[in-house]
Amino acid sequence: MIRNDVFQTLKPIIREHLVVCNIGAPSQELHAMDDQPSNFYMLGTMGLASSIGLGLAAAQDKPVIAIDGDGSVLTNMGTLATIGNNAQGNFTLLIIDNGSYGSTGDQPTYAGMKTDLAAVARACGAENVQTVSAQDTAAAVKAAIASDEMTIIVSKCESGNVKVPVIKTNPIVIRERFMEEVRR
Amino acid sequence: MATEMDHQIVRDLKAAGIDYVTSVPCKQLAGVLEVLDDEASILHMPSNKEDEGMGLCAGAYMGGMRPCIVMQNTALGVVVNTLATLIQFYQIPLPMLISYRGEVGEPVACQVEMALHTKAILNQLHIPTYHFHKPEDAAELPGILEYAQMASKPVAILCDASFWRASA
Ligand SMILES: [Mg+2]
Numbered sequence: 001m002i003r004n005d006v007f008q009t010l011k012p013i014i015r016e017h018l019v020v021c022n023i024g025a026p027s028q029e030l031h032a033m034d035d036q037p038s039n040f041y042m043l044g045t046m047g048l049a050s051s052i053g054l055g056l057a058a059a060q061d062k063p064v065i066a067i068d069g070d071g072s073v074l075t076n077m078g079t080l081a082t083i084g085n086n087a088q089g090n091f092t093l094l095i096i097d098n099g100s101y102g103s104t105g106d107q108p109t110y111a112g113m114k115t116d117l118a119a120v121a122r123a124c125g126a127e128n129v130q131t132v133s134a135q136d137t138a139a140a141v142k143a144a145i146a147s148d149e150m151t152i153i154v155s156k157c158e159s160g161n162v163k164v165p166v167i168k169t170n171p172i173v174i175r176e177r178f179m180e181e182v183r184r
Numbered sequence: 185m186a187t188e189m190d191h192q193i194v195r196d197l198k199a200a201g202i203d204y205v206t207s208v209p210c211k212q213l214a215g216v217l218e219v220l221d222d223e224a225s226i227l228h229m230p231s232n233k234e235d236e237g238m239g240l241c242a243g244a245y246m247g248g249m250r251p252c253i254v255m256q257n258t259a260l261g262v263v264v265n266t267l268a269t270l271i272q273f274y275q276i277p278l279p280m281l282i283s284y285r286g287e288v289g290e291p292v293a294c295q296v297e298m299a300l301h302t303k304a305i306l307n308q309l310h311i312p313t314y315h316f317h318k319p320e321d322a323a324e325l326p327g328i329l330e331y332a333q334m335a336s337k338p339v340a341i342l343c344d345a346s347f348w349r350a351s352a
Contacts, residue, residue: 020243040246044269051231051239052246058227059204059247078232082240086229175274179246 001134002160003096004029009138017145018182020053020066024103025161026096030067032164037177041167047076050093054083057091060182063145064090070097070111077120080152084125089148094141100159118154126152134158189319189351190215193281194223196322197252200329202279203227204244206237207254212283212348216254234259235266238278245276250333252279257286257342258298260305267309271338278338279329284315289345302342312339316347 003026011034020040021027027041042049050073053066073079073095083093099112111117118131128149132140134157144151167174193216197205205220205228207213220228227249231237234255241251260282271278285292286299306313312335314328315321325341332339 042270044273045235045239045266048235048239048242048266048270051236052243055204055229055240055243055245055249055251056247057243058229058240059244059249076233076236076239078236079239082229082231082236171274175246175276179248182247 002158002162003098003102004033004162006096006134006137006155006157007033010141013138013142013145014065018056018062018064018178020049020056020064022049022068022072026067026069026102028164028167029162031167038181040178041169041174043167043171043174047072047079050079050083051076053093054079054086054088054091056182057088058086061090062182063092065092065094065141065145067094067096069102070095070099070117071101071109073117074109074111074115080121080124080126083150083152084121087127087150089150091150092141092144093152094137095152095154096157097154098157098159102159102161106159118152121152121154126150128152130154131156186215186218187352189322189348190219192322193325194219194226196325196329198223198225200326200333201250202252202329204229204241204249204251205254206231206240206251208232208234208237208256208259210256210283210285212285212343212345213254213256213281216281220254234263238263238266238271241278242270242274242276245278252281254281256283257302258295260302261298264305264309267311267338272309275336276338277332277336279332280338280340282340282342283348284342284344287344287346289349306340312337314339314341316341316343318347319351321347322351
């Protein structure tokens with residue numbers, strides 16, 4: 001299973017919730033599959049989906065799912081220490097770990113080599129960290145949303161993207177409609 | 185040891201509705217950070233790097249809070265992309281309280297190098313920039329904080345060594 005297959009299984013579980021999605025292929029695939037006002041797409045700035053998700057979870061009570069990638073977490077690895085030390089019960093960080101920089105041509109990441117992001121997250125103080133297969137990801141995310149404990153899920157999937165268009169929605173529209181969902 | 189100015193700055197943040205602060209420390213900001221940690225109405229969540237901090241602020245803002253980042257001017261070398269593609273692109277109001285290292289009174293020569301680029305970077309990014317050089321300049325802070333919200337933009341408040349020394 002590649003990222004898009006994991007998204008297909010996640011669709012019914014996350015569509016009603018606040019989702020902050022990683023830049024590039026992940027946001028484009030989620031947008032093409034099931035565009036929702038409750039999705040915040042990152043159109044720029046690699047690596048900050050988990051930070052935005054944590055800030056959002058700290059600011060309000062609704063469940064927040066940040067969908068990040070292995071490459072993006074590696075580029076902002078300090079985020080795991082901030083998350084580990086500021087646990088928010090309504091926060092789920094899903095790291096789609098396909099061992100590659102998917103949006104830039106599937107170049108290998110260190111997460112696909114010797115670096116274990118789940119172990120890093122644990123070492124950073126996160127208490128509930130799971131490594132799951134692509135097949136088991138949806139069930140793990142569902143359980144994480146239902147629990148009042150912060151959860152970090154590392155979903156091991158295959159490298160690869162599907163061909164979808166870039167997101168042309170105006171960024172202010174993306175933000176405004178997302179904030180309306182937050183207030184709802 | 186926090187000074188009256190450190191208390192005044194945090195009082196102004198609070199009065200402007202700022203309820204979320206992230207920070208990466210600087211010697212000049214130690215007093216402000218100390219007061220922030222004692223201020224129950226402001227959630228202070230330190231970050232490891234300023235671009236990460238701006239991500240936290242963007243999330244807090246969308247969650248209904250009013251964020252502020254406390255940082256050193258050298259970090260402007262870190263956050264150019266984040267300012268342009270997150271804070272400005274999505275129009276997120278973000279006051280940046282910035283210690284302005286490398287100005288007159290600076291003991292560390294290397295700090296001068298980024299001081300030389302500080303205002304140039306802010307100008308290049310079209311970021312409204314205010315420079316506190318004397319203690320009385322801080323009287324502008326409430327207006328600046330209101331202006332950031334009104335304009336939905338990042339604004340920079342540069343506080344140099346002369347300001348901190350004269351405020352001590
Ligand atoms: Mg990847």
